[in-house]
Amino acid sequence: MWIASNIGFFSIVKKTSHLNEDGPEVHVVRARDKGDLTRLLAKSSEAPGFAWRNDSVTQIHSWDYSDYRYRIYVEETEDFAAIFSTLSATITYDNFKDEILKTPHQLKKYKAYEDLWFKIMDAHRKVHIHAPGRD
Numbered sequence: 001m002w003i004a005s006n007i008g009f010f011s012i013v014k015k016t017s018h019l020n021e022d023g024p025e026v027h028v029v030r031a032r033d034k035g036d037l038t039r040l041l042a043k044s045s046e047a048p049g050f051a052w053r054n055d056s057v058t059q060i061h062s063w064d065y066s067d068y069r070y071r072i073y074v075e076e077t078e079d080f081a082a083i084f085s086t087l088s089a090t091i092t093y094d095n096f097k098d099e100i101l102k103t104p105h106q107l108k109k110y111k112a113y114e115d116l117w118f119k120i121m122d123a124h125r126k127v128h129i130h131a132p133g134r135d
Helices: 034-046 077-091 096-100 107-127
Strands: 002-004 009-017 020-031 068-075
Touching: 002 107, 009 034, 020 034, 034 068, 034 077, 068 077, 096 107
Parallel strands: none
Antiparallel strands: 002 009, 009 020, 020 068
């Protein structure tokens, strides 16, 4: 799953951890920008009395030759829910692209988000072309 947010851009998958390849599958939250993960973890920890179920989720790991260099491994369902709750709570705007233009640490991604938006819109239009006289 790709998530483009005003905190950062994330790819989330479920697979075995690079840290324990014989272990169970975990949610892996990946980013190309370490600052995106740092902000996500900090924002997720802001609630009074909040505590991660497994503190290992706060360790950002780096894999030099990966498509997404930075990642966290989320083993506990409650920790994963806290991350999604944080992402949900940051939706306080009525236009994503305008929000990115106002968010200094995300501004460098604006052009990529805009290009993605146009490509998806164009693909959607090609699939949903209506013939004359049809709804």
